[in-house]
Amino acid sequence: MLYLTVKEAAEKWGLGTRIVTLYCTENKIEGVIKRGNLWLIPEHAQRPADKRRREQPAPQPSLSEDLAHLLAATAGTMPHDNPDTVLDTVNEERMRLQYEGEIAYLRGDFSTTMACFQRTRGDNAARLRACPVTIAATISLGDYPAYTEIEAYLEKCAEVHKGSGAAAIAEQALATAAVSIIAPNMVPGWLKEGDFSALAPQARPNALYLRAKYFYCLHKYDAMLSVAQTALTLSAQPQGFTTTDIYLRMTCAVACHCLGRDDEARHWLLKAMKLALPHSFITPFAEAVTALGGLMEQCLEREYPAFRDAVLTQWKRTWKNWISFHNQFTKDNITLMLTLREYHLALLVAQRVPYAKIAEQHCISVGRLKNIMLEVYEKLYISGREELAKYII
Incomplete structure (x- = not known):
């Protein structure tokens, strides 16, 4: 067997001779022997574990990386036959909260949506992910103070993480309010131009929906319809549907109605109703009653009479809240609107x-x-x- 001296072992292991000598004295090196004042260390001996050396913690993902992961994990479709079963397919609380908040919003249970958002406190990625649907809930509730808190949080995120994917998601969430309150001047430049390069792929269907709404604010209904149809083509998934899929169909209906093409508008509206109303997802229709004139009532009475009162009752309630929210938003942002x-x-x-x-x-x-x-x-x-x-x- 070949042996190394303390000096040779120290060089091999990148240690000082004193520490190697200490290892020998404490018999921490397997097979070490002593000849007089000389320690002999087997050539193939393993370097002892140094308990004083602590393992470095694994690097934590950046906010943008964590957010991209969460977006991918919560971009799945809800089954056509029973959307609620999607809650059983996720194994993390943060993912479940996203789906739970969206489903509650679609059913008009805005308080539950807000409660899900509150439970994301301390998890910035989950909080950013939940902001768009939560902003929509604050508008439907007329809860302007809650919105201003979210707005301040998003503006800070956009500033601190400027140029990152997280900043783009924060700006996208703020755009949810801008297009809902008819404030196209407040939409970020990249959304106006259609440059989604900073967004994770899973965030782009919603960005296209917001861009279509931006064109609605500008009364550019042909562009609105084109963007919404393109987004539907790109996001089509036969195994299920997403919240954005419902809203894109509603966007097509509104655009066609504004263009005087009510037969097409009725076609898109019924497609959205077929997707959503069997599961009591009434919010997208309550939000569009005013934009579609009497077309909404006609389709409900003929095809889904059981949901007529629920949709119109929610519309009456949330329309007043929208006006209240809009007035407060306008006072604070008139120079931007x-x-x-x-x-x-x-x-x-x-x-x-x-x-x-x-x-x-x-x-x-x-x-x-x-x-x-x-x-x-x-x-x-x-x-x-x-x-x-x-x-x-």
Whole structure:
């Protein structure tokens, strides 16, 4: 057998001679022998474990990595026959909370959606993942204070993680409020341009839905329909459906109605109803009653009369909440909801400066000024100068 000296073993193991000598003295090296003052160490002896050396903890994934993992894990479809069984397919609480919050929202149980969000406290990835549906719940409840807390959290995330996937998801969640409150100027630039490169693939169907809603805010209904149809084609999964799948069909229905193509609108609306109403998912329809005029009531009465009262009752309740939320949101964000030119003109109108004088100052006709103000009133969901003064002065 070949032996190494203490010095040779120390060099081999990358240790000091003193520590190797100590190992020999304490008989921690198998097969070591002593000849006089000389320690002889078997050539194939293993370096003893150093209890003083602590293993380094495994590196923790970044927020963007953790969020991408969670998005992938919660992007699965709900079975057509029984969507609730999806809750039995997840083995982590954070994943279950996401599905539970979405299903509760679809059934109009917004308080449960909010409760699921509260249970994500301390888990930033789960919290970011749950923000879009929770923001929708705050709007349906008219709970503006709860929204402002979420808004502050998302703005901080977007700033701290700027340029990352996590920041893009935070901005996407904020866009949920912007398109819901008809504030297209507040939509992030990448969503306006359709550049989803910073998003995980699983987040892109919802981003396409928000982009379609952005076009709705701009009254670009052809573009709205095109984006929604494209998103449906890309996300089609015959084994089940997602919340976004329902909303994309509703988006197609609204776009067709706005384009005067009510037969197509009815087709898309019935497809959404067939997917959702058998499971008491009434929220997407309650949200669209106003946008579809009488078409919603017609389809419910003819095809799903058992759900007519539930949908319309929820619409009456949440529409008032939407108005309340919209008014508070507008007061806080009016300079973002209007262009700079619109804001300057609106301020003068609210101050009761005569239209002729405002038109002369801004080198436009009185007719053009009136058209601009009609667009302002439409954006703010108000009817005239008196209401405008409440927001802008």
